[in-house]
Amino acid sequence: MSPDRSTALPFSPLDFQLVLLRRMADHRPDLVESARHALGASIADMREANRRWQAMVRSPRSRGAVQRYRSVLGAPETVQRRTIGDLECEALLWLVPLWPDLRFEVLTAPGGAVWNEWLVRAPGAPGPVLRTADDLLPWSCTVDEVARAFAPVRPMEGTAPTRWRLAFTPPGGRPHIAEFTWGLLQEVQLPDTYT
Known part of the structure; x- marks a missing residue:
């Protein structure tokens, strides 16, 4: 990754992973530093990706959240129907290469409003055994x-x-x-x- 990522470059899946890491750095700077190195990105790259993401989210011309994720991450790997209570909703899942056993999930309500955006276990991937x-x-x-x-x-x-x-x-x-x-x-x- 170049030391100076121009805002003219399209926002990429790599940039999105840096946005996820930027928020995690407050709690786990050690893990974030290792992940950032694995991605070939600098601290400045991470900050710039986060700045650009925030500008996209806050822009008055901003696309809806689902369209923003589709433009950055491409078509979802999986789209699942879910029932929560008596509501039908849709879960869109994208691969996040940094965490291959996880997926980034966007949960949408009928009509397309986004309810939740977070990492979940990939369908079929074994999770950890949690007893204590x-x-x-x-x-x-x-x-x-x-x-x-x-x-x-x-x-x-x-x-x-x-x-x-x-x-x-x-x-x-x-x-x-x-x-x-x-x-x-x-x-x-x-x-x-x-x-």
């Missing part, structure tokens, strides 16, 4: 996987639009809080140490 809080390693699992493994969980407000938190108590353990960015686990803490 020690099994919850950074970047190893998604919101849905933690919620299923440690049900019942309590969703909590995230610290930014792309962040989620779950309060849960593992069997025989103390309460914990799991922090996610773009749906991917970043860290787990005890409530009394949570900042």
